[in-house]
Structure formats: C-alpha cells, structure tokens
Amino acid sequence: MTRPGGAAVPRVVHLPAADPPEGEPPGVARQGAPGADHPMRAVTEAVAADPSWWTPEQAARVAGFFDDLADGWDQRDGAGQGPGAVADALDRAGPCTGPVVELGAGTGAGTPVLVERIGPVLAVDLSAGMLAHLHVPGAQPVLADASRLPVATGSVGTLVCLNMLLFPDEVRRVLAPGGALVWVSSRGEHTPIHLSAEAVAEALGDGFEVTASRHGWSTWAVARRAD
Numbered sequence: 001m002t003r004p005g006g007a008a009v010p011r012v013v014h015l016p017a018a019d020p021p022e023g024e025p026p027g028v029a030r031q032g033a034p035g036a037d038h039p040m041r042a043v044t045e046a047v048a049a050d051p052s053w054w055t056p057e058q059a060a061r062v063a064g065f066f067d068d069l070a071d072g073w074d075q076r077d078g079a080g081q082g083p084g085a086v087a088d089a090l091d092r093a094g095p096c097t098g099p100v101v102e103l104g105a106g107t108g109a110g111t112p113v114l115v116e117r118i119g120p121v122l123a124v125d126l127s128a129g130m131l132a133h134l135h136v137p138g139a140q141p142v143l144a145d146a147s148r149l150p151v152a153t154g155s156v157g158t159l160v161c162l163n164m165l166l167f168p169d170e171v172r173r174v175l176a177p178g179g180a181l182v183w184v185s186s187r188g189e190h191t192p193i194h195l196s197a198e199a200v201a202e203a204l205g206d207g208f209e210v211t212a213s214r215h216g217w218s219t220w221a222v223a224r225r226a227d
C-alpha cells in the first residue's frame with residue numbers, strides 16, 4: 001500500500017483478540033456511542049494527519065480541557081480498561097525496552113504496568129492538573145508538550161500513548177532504532193481519542209512494522225521502528 005505522493009504505508013499484522021468483551025462498552029448505555037462524535041476525536045485525526053494543525057492555542061485549549069477533568073478522572077467510565085490492554089500489548093507484540101516515555105500520562109492509569117514491566121518511566125503530560133494526581137513510584141512526572149519532547153533524537157526505547165494524541169513527526173524523531181510506539185485506546189472505537197491501527201500506520205509511514213489486536217473493549221497497536 002502507498003500513500004498519495006508515493007510513500008509506503010506499513011502493513012498491519014492483526015493478532016487474535018484476547019479476552020473478548022461482553023455486553024456494551026463502558027459508558028455507552030449512559031452516553032450513547034460518543035467516541036466518533038466527541039470533539040477530541042476531530043483533534044486526534046487532525047494532528048495525526050497534519051502536525052502543523054497543533055498550535056500553541058490548541059495546546060492551551062486541550063490543557064485547559066483536561067485540567068477541568070482532572071478531579072475525578074480516575075472514576076470515569078472505563079477507567080480500569082487501559083492497563084490490561086497495555087500489558088497485553090507488551091506481552092504479545094515483542095520486546096519493549098527502556099528508556100520509556102509515556103505521553104499524555106494523565107493521572108497515571110497506565111503508568112504502574114510500564115514501571116513493573118519495563119522500568120522507570122518519564123510520564124509526560126500537558127495538563128498540570130492531571131499530573132498533580134500522578135503519584136506512581138518509579139515514574140517521573142514531566143509537564144511538557146508531546147509535540148516537542150524534551151528528549152534527545154533517537155533516545156527512546158518505548159513510547160506509550162494510552163488514550164493520547166499521536167504526533168507522528170515527534171515519534172519518528174525520538175524513537176531509537178528498534179524502538180516501539182505502544183498505542184492503546186481503552187474503549188476501542190468508543191474512545192474519543194482513538195485511531196485505528198491502520199490510521200496509526202499511515203500517520204507514521206515507511207520504516208515501521210505494526211502489530212495490532214484487541215483486549216476486552218480496548219484496541220492496541222504496536223509500531224516498531226524497522227530501521
């Protein structure tokens with residue numbers, strides 16, 4: 001497959017689903033199916049396709065949005081879904097090594113499993129309100145924008161996005177050869193900040209191998225740098 005302009009799009013290898021879900025995804029009975037219609041979905045698709053869309057004004061707006069949600073974030077619908085999916089991705093998509101940087105770490109829902117399975121984590125978030133709730137031994141909170149990370153080029157073994165925006169240029173810049181992006185949507189297609197594995201592959205472009213699967217209601221993709 002090629003993108004318009006001739007650049008190759010990585011093929012996605014889909015593994016069988018683990019722990020198939022039952023009933024309705026968390027929150028849907030109460031809220032309808034909000035993922036695709038949520039304002040954050042439009043932001044997610046826009047920045048993945050065109051990083052120049054992300055401006056200081058957008059960053060301030062998104063930081064304010066999550067500052068307002070920070071109290072009670074851990075009690076939202078589906079909050080418990082993400083860590084299991086992160087663990088499943090780490091277990092089934094090949095070795096993920098440090099240094100680990102978690103992007104949009106929020107209050108740290110996915111952080112303990114990263115510390116436990118890989119090692120110390122730089123937990124990056126744009127929202128000071130969310131980071132104020134992140135207290136995970138082994139994780140260092142860092143207030144920063146994932147589109148301009150304070151880390152050296154080619155220095156990161158594993159980048160993790162649990163319900164987080166994708167900044168493809170910055171992923172390509174910071175990942176070491178053989179390094180991996182772990183991309184997880186805790187409520188799958190019902191997650192506001194969600195991209196399919198194919199959309200992640202297309203945004204990253206040539207030079208990655210992508211493995212994907214489902215865990216319960218969650219979807220995940222691991223994009224490993226081939227070069």
Ligand SMILES: C[S@@+](CC[C@H](N)C(=O)[O-])C[C@H]1O[C@@H](n2cnc3c(N)ncnc32)[C@H](O)[C@@H]1O
Pocket residue numbers: 059062063066082103104105106107108109110124125126127130144145146147162163164165186193
């Ligand atoms: C949907 S929340 C997910 C939080 C956590 N990963 C979880 O699953 O509970 C998205 C998080 O990404 C953060 N975020 C959004 N854009 C960001 C950016 N450009 N750089 C760093 N963090 C960002 C938000 O502040 C928010 O904490």
